[in-house]
Amino acid sequence: EAGVVQSPRYKIIEKKQPVAFWCNPISGHNTLYWYLQNLGQGPELLIRYENEEAVDDSQLPKDRFSAERLKGVDSTLKIQPAELGDSAVYLCASSDGDTNTDTQYFGPGTRLTVL
Amino acid sequence: AQTVTQSQPEMSVQEAETVTLSCTYDTSESDYYLFWYKQPPSRQMILVIRQEAYKQQNATENRFSVNFQKAAKSFSLKISDSQLGDAAMYFCAYRSARDAGTASKLTFGTGTRLQVTL
Numbered sequence: 601e602a603g604v605v606q607s608p609r610y611k612i613i614e615k616k617q618p619v620a621f622w623c624n625p626i627s628g629h630n631t632l633y634w635y636l637q638n639l640g641q642g643p644e645l646l647i648r649y650e651n652e653e654a655v656d657d658s659q660l661p662k663d664r665f666s667a668e669r670l671k672g673v674d675s676t677l678k679i680q681p682a683e684l685g686d687s688a689v690y691l692c693a694s695s696d697g698d699t700n701t702d703t704q705y706f707g708p709g710t711r712l713t714v715l
Numbered sequence: 716a717q718t719v720t721q722s723q724p725e726m727s728v729q730e731a732e733t734v735t736l737s738c739t740y741d742t743s744e745s746d747y748y749l750f751w752y753k754q755p756p757s758r759q760m761i762l763v764i765r766q767e768a769y770k771q772q773n774a775t776e777n778r779f780s781v782n783f784q785k786a787a788k789s790f791s792l793k794i795s796d797s798q799l800g801d802a803a804m805y806f807c808a809y810r811s812a813r814d815a816g817t818a819s820k821l822t823f824g825t826g827t828r829l830q831v832t833l
Contacts, residue, residue: 642808643760643823644823708757708758
C-alpha cells in the first residue's frame with residue numbers, strides 16, 4: 601500500500617513569491633492534515649480536512665495561507681506571498697477517521713526555503 | 716490546552732544497549748491517546764508505538780515498549796537492544812479521544828535526538 605505522497609520534496613523561492621505544495625493521502629483515508637514543522641520543533645497543525653470540508657483551520661494564517669481539497673482526496677496548500685519566516689517543513693498526514701483507532705500517517709514533507 | 720514536554724534534547728546509547736526517552740504531558744481529559752513517532756534524517760515521520768489511556772497495560776512493539784503512568788502523566792519510551800537504525804528524532808505526541816473541532820489534532824513535544832554509537 602502506498603503511503604502519503606507529497607511534492608515537491610524541496611522548494612526554494614524568493615520572498616513575496618507564491619508557492620504551492622501538493623499531498624495525496626493514503627487511499628481510503630478521509631481525514632487529511634497539514635502540519636508545519638519549524639527547525640528543532642515538533643509539528644504544529646495548520647488545517648484538518650474531513651473529506652472536502654475544513655473542520656479545523658484555526659491555526660492557519662489566512663492572510664497568506666490557503667488550502668483546498670476539492671474532491672476529498674488530494675490537497676493543495678498555498679502561500680502567497682511567502683515571507684522569510686515561512687521557511688520550514690510542511691508535512692501532510694492522513695488517517696481513516698475512526699476515532700477509536702485513528703492513527704495519523706505522515707508524508708515525507710516539503711522543505712521550503714524562502715530567500 | 717494540552718501540552719507535551721520532552722526534557723531531553725539529546726540522548727546517546729551504545730549499540731545493543733537499552734535507552735529510555737522521557738515524556739510528560741498535561742491534560743484535564745481522562746480519555747486520550749499517546750504516541751511515539753520516529754523521524755530519521757530523511758524526515759519521514761514514522762509511528763513507533765501508541766497507547767490508549769484507558770488501557771492499564773503498557774504497549775509493546777518488538778524492541779519498543781512504553782512505561783505509561785497515567786496519574787503522573789508520564790509516557791516514556793524504552794528501546795531495547797538499540798540498533799544503528801534507531802538513530803533519529805523521537806517525538807512524543809498526544810491526541811484527545813474526543814472527535815470535535817480541534818480535538819483530533821496531534822500535539823507534539825519538541826523531540827529528543829537519539830544517537831546510537833558503536
